[in-house]
Amino acid sequence: MKLVTAVIKPYKLDDVKTALQEMGVQGLTVTEASGYGRQRGHTEVYRGAEYRVDLVPKARIEVLVEDAEADAVIDAVVAAARTGKIGDGKVWAVPVDTAVRVRTGERGPDAV
Amino acid sequence: MLLSAGPSAVDAGDTAWLLAATALVLLMTPGLALFYGGMVRSKSVLNMFMMSFVSIALVTVVWLVAGYALAFGHDAGGLGLIGNLSHVGMHGIGPTAVTGHVPTLLFAAFQLSFAIITAALISGAVADRARFGAWVVFVLMWTLAVYVPVAHWVFGTGGWITAKLHALDFAGGTVVEVCSGASGLALAIVLGPRLGFRKDAMRPHNLPLVLLGAGLLWFGWFGFNAGSALGANGLAAAAFLNTQAAGCAGLLGWLVVEKRRDGHATTLGAASGSVAGLVAITPSCGSVDLLGAVVVGLAAGVLCSYAVSWKFRWGVDDSLDVVGVHLMGGIVGTLLIGLLATATMTGGPEGLFYGGGLGQLGRQAVAVAAVGTYAFAVTYGLGKGIDRLMGFRASEDEERTGLDLTVHAETAYDHGVLTHGTSHGLLHSGAAAASPFTAPAHDRSPQG
Numbered sequence: 374m375k376l377v378t379a380v381i382k383p384y385k386l387d388d389v390k391t392a393l394q395e396m397g398v399q400g401l402t403v404t405e406a407s408g409y410g411r412q413r414g415h416t417e418v419y420r421g422a423e424y425r426v427d428l429v430p431k432a433r434i435e436v437l438v439e440d441a442e443a444d445a446v447i448d449a450v451v452a453a454a455r456t457g458k459i460g461d462g463k464v465w466a467v468p469v470d471t472a473v474r475v476r477t478g479e480r481g482p483d484a485v
Numbered sequence: 486m487l488l489s490a491g492p493s494a495v496d497a498g499d500t501a502w503l504l505a506a507t508a509l510v511l512l513m514t515p516g517l518a519l520f521y522g523g524m525v526r527s528k529s530v531l532n533m534f535m536m537s538f539v540s541i542a543l544v545t546v547v548w549l550v551a552g553y554a555l556a557f558g559h560d561a562g563g564l565g566l567i568g569n570l571s572h573v574g575m576h577g578i579g580p581t582a583v584t585g586h587v588p589t590l591l592f593a594a595f596q597l598s599f600a601i602i603t604a605a606l607i608s609g610a611v612a613d614r615a616r617f618g619a620w621v622v623f624v625l626m627w628t629l630a631v632y633v634p635v636a637h638w639v640f641g642t643g644g645w646i647t648a649k650l651h652a653l654d655f656a657g658g659t660v661v662e663v664c665s666g667a668s669g670l671a672l673a674i675v676l677g678p679r680l681g682f683r684k685d686a687m688r689p690h691n692l693p694l695v696l697l698g699a700g701l702l703w704f705g706w707f708g709f710n711a712g713s714a715l716g717a718n719g720l721a722a723a724a725f726l727n728t729q730a731a732g733c734a735g736l737l738g739w740l741v742v743e744k745r746r747d748g749h750a751t752t753l754g755a756a757s758g759s760v761a762g763l764v765a766i767t768p769s770c771g772s773v774d775l776l777g778a779v780v781v782g783l784a785a786g787v788l789c790s791y792a793v794s795w796k797f798r799w800g801v802d803d804s805l806d807v808v809g810v811h812l813m814g815g816i817v818g819t820l821l822i823g824l825l826a827t828a829t830m831t832g833g834p835e836g837l838f839y840g841g842g843l844g845q846l847g848r849q850a851v852a853v854a855a856v857g858t859y860a861f862a863v864t865y866g867l868g869k870g871i872d873r874l875m876g877f878r879a880s881e882d883e884e885r886t887g888l889d890l891t892v893h894a895e896t897a898y899d900h901g902v903l904t905h906g907t908s909h910g911l912l913h914s915g916a917a918a919a920s921p922f923t924a925p926a927h928d929r930s931p932q933g
Contacts, residue, residue: 417686418747420754421794424686 374469374485375443379434380406381454381462386432392453398436398446399485406433412459429460437472439482496586502717503587503595509708510598514541514605516705520698520756521609524805527690528887529613530897536608536615540624544601547628549575552600553593555629556636565645568637585715595712596640600632603661607864609805610669611676614884617892619877623867627668631863635664635856652852653826653834653845655724656713658768658819659856666812667857668864669803675868676878678802680885687804692752699756703732706763710770723830724770728763731770731782735762738786746790754790761789761810765818769825772834777825784821785814816853823849 381389386403393401407428414427438446443466450464474484518537522530544552551573558568572578575593582589604624608615638644639652639660646652646659654660681687689695710728714721739758740750762782766773769781793809796802803809823846826836835841871877883891890896 419686419688420751421746421791422683422797426686 374472374482375438375440375466376469377436377438377443377446377450377464377466379436379450379454379462379464380408380431381434381450381464382456382460383430383432385454385456386434388453389434389450392449393436393446396445396449398438398442400437402435404433404435406431410460410463431462437469437485439485494586495583495588496716499586499716499718500588500591502721503591503712503715506708506712507591507595507598509705510595510602510712511541511705513598513702513705513709514538514602516698516701517602517605518698519694520702520760521612521805523691523694523696523698524609524689524753525612526687526887527898528896529889530690531893531895532617532888533608533612535617535893536620537605539617539621540605540608541601543621543624544604544628545597547625548593548597548600552628552633553596556600556633557593557596557641560637560641560643563643565638565641565643565649567634568641587715592715595715596636599657599661599709600628600636603632603657603665604628606661606665606807606811607669607672610673610803610807612804613679613888614676614879616875616877616879617888619871619875622871622875623672623877626867626871627864630867631664631668631860632660635660635860638856639852646852646855650848650851651834652819652848653772653822653831654768654819654852655771656710656767658765658815659852662764662767662811662815663819663853663856664815664860666808666810666815667860669807670801670812671861671865672868673801673803673808675865675872678800679804680881682802683797683800689753692756695756696752699759703759703763706732706767710767713771720771720830723774726775727766727770727773727778730775730778731762731766731785732759733762734779734782735759735765735786735789738762738783739790740786742787742790757793757806757810758786758790761785761814764789764811764814765821768815768819769822772822772826772831772836774827774830777821777827780825781818781821785817788817789813812857816857819853820846820849823847 379389383405390401407430409427409429414425414429417424417426434450436446447464447466455461471480472484473480514537518534521537522533525533553575554570554572555568558570558572561567561569578589578593580588580590584592604627607627608620638646639654639657640647646654679687706728707725711721711725714724736755736759739754739761743754744750762785765781765785766778770778773781789810792813793806795809796806822836823843824836824838826834826841826845827839828835834845836845837843868877879888879892
């Protein structure tokens with residue numbers, strides 16, 4: 374199993390969700406997040422004063438998938454989240470040892 | 486504000502209007518609490534509200550015990566500096582006492598509503614970092630030491646600014662606006678800037694609250710300005726429409742500057758601009774015509790929108806722009822009387838543009854300088870004294886956590902599933918509350 378984590382622009386969340394649903398992904402978890410990448414935030418002018426905004430609002434999506442599906446899921450997220458402009462985000466996957474479905478107690482790939 | 490001398494009977498129409506106007510002005514301080522509360526960060530919004538609400542209670546008590554007597558009693562010694570003590574505790578003022586054409590008790594209540602909001606206005610300069618107990622002590626002492634004398638100088642019978650200097654201040658451009666602004670500046674210097682000032686954005690946490698507050702302030706301002714005619718008459722009507730004109734011109738002036746300078750017309754700019762226009766028309770609504778009111782409002786909207794950014798250059802954290810809006814707006818409105826006063830409104834004195842020469846402008850400048858200097862100096866001394874005796878500034882931990890939780894044991898908002906229904910939030914609570922690792926009560930069996 375793999376945990377695919379994507380940090381994307383919040384307004385692309387619907388597109389990514391739709392893309393994952395269309396390819397049959399069973400479930401995902403979304404959290405509001407903030408952070409920065411190579412663009413290092415930006416400056417904002419408000420009420421006549423300029424501020425450095427380091428942390429930009431992002432959406433973080435986590436999907437637990439079987440090993441064989443991971444690349445396809447990653448590709449789908451990347452395609453749906455891409456605008457081509459700076460700040461599009463990042464997607465990565467890490468191996469997962471164990472997963473348990475709380476209601477039934479199923480373990481491993483059956484729990485995905 | 487004009488007090489006609491000599492005994493006269495109560496006028497029912499005048500009294501009815503002033504009763505309503507007093508209630509309108511009393512609504513301004515809860516409105517100010519919303520206006521200020523929305524502008525601070527979410528961790529200190531209740532503290533911001535409390536500084537306004539406790540001012541309502543404190544100033545009312547001080548006013549009835551001694552404030553009204555000292556401000557509006559007969560002048561002590563004929564110097565025009567302070568009233569005497571003959572009416573301390575409202576002694577000798579019953580339902581039959583008359584001031585002008587209204588009951589004296591009503592006049593005292595109307596004046597009380599001004600004292601309340603002036604004290605509450607100062608809290609904007611020390612947002613997010615003042616110890617609540619110190620604020621309570623400050624408001625009690627400040628009302629007696631700063632507001633009461635200045636109110637006597639301008640509004641009191643025989644007060645030197647009105648009776649000897651002959652400066653014009655219809656509804657309190659000096660007494661309320663310059664006074665609160667200069668006091669706010671002094672207190673912001675005493676307390677020092679918030680942690681993270683000039684580094685963190687510290688944006689307003691709830692702009693709808695700010696706009697609702699601005700709307701209530703605007704509404705109440707009709708009582709403030711038109712009520713200051715102390716009668717239901719043409720002067721009140723002129724002051725009423727001047728108030729509307731200046732508020733609107735201020736709003737537009739601020740937005741134009743903001744759009745050109747920062748690229749956006751903001752809701753905070755609309756709220757601040759209207760208040761700036763209303764501040765500036767406060768002294769002048771009884772002495773300028775409608776065209777003058779538009780000029781006053783526009784000038785205040787433009788100048789105040791620049792003034793609010795000076796604090797970043799000076800390093801003085803006047804957090805919610807009491808100085809930039811109230812001191813600046815009060816100065817603009819009070820000085821412009823010297824240019825724009827017209828005899829059709831004042832019944833005598835005229836400004837430079839209406840053929841009155843420079844004399845009135847000079848008198849207005851002296852009034853501004855005197856009130857501003859006195860309020861700044863005495864407030865600075867009071868603030869330093871309180872800071873030395875009991876500490877005025879909250880601790881660093883309290884400020885970082887937020888005064889709502891550390892001072893008042895409450896939080897304004899409770900959105901998270903893990904924090905629902907508790908004042909502290911499950912994740913931050915002590916042993917007494919349930920921990921996040923125990924089931925909520927309703928999931929447990931009756932035997933527990």
